[in-house]
Amino acid sequence: MLSILLVEDDAILSYVVAKYVEKLGHKLLKTVVTADDAIDSAMLLLPDLILMDIHLIGEKDGITAVETLRSNNITTPVLFLTGNSDPTNKKRMLNTSNSNFLIKPVEFDDLRVMIEENYM
Numbered sequence: 001m002l003s004i005l006l007v008e009d010d011a012i013l014s015y016v017v018a019k020y021v022e023k024l025g026h027k028l029l030k031t032v033v034t035a036d037d038a039i040d041s042a043m044l045l046l047p048d049l050i051l052m053d054i055h056l057i058g059e060k061d062g063i064t065a066v067e068t069l070r071s072n073n074i075t076t077p078v079l080f081l082t083g084n085s086d087p088t089n090k091k092r093m094l095n096t097s098n099s100n101f102l103i104k105p106v107e108f109d110d111l112r113v114m115i116e117e118n119y120m
Helices: 011-023 035-045 062-071 087-094 108-118
Strands: 003-007 027-032 049-053 078-082 099-103
Touching: 003 011, 003 035, 011 027, 011 049, 011 108, 027 035, 035 049, 035 062, 049 062, 062 078, 062 087, 078 087, 078 108, 087 099, 099 108
Parallel strands: 003 027, 003 049, 049 078, 078 099
Antiparallel strands: none
């Protein structure tokens, strides 16, 4: 069982992904909607995995949040969940250490396989 931090500003997607996490038998530690809350929560809770949206409420995005965590020696694996296939953001995601991504809408089986094959 993994402890997971969910960072998602869309209430419906957040609810769906939270239900997926529970159905997979993992522990959802917290759900947050801003990059700053993601940084604070990750540093405090030290989850096994962070599910991170890119576009968040506020000025900072999810990639910036992960870059901040990495600069503070927080190496928690990150699975970006994004509806954005913009090449610039894709390159930024791929340059972020210990991370991977799934394109939204995230399907249950895709999330299950990604977690089982990469984080268990």
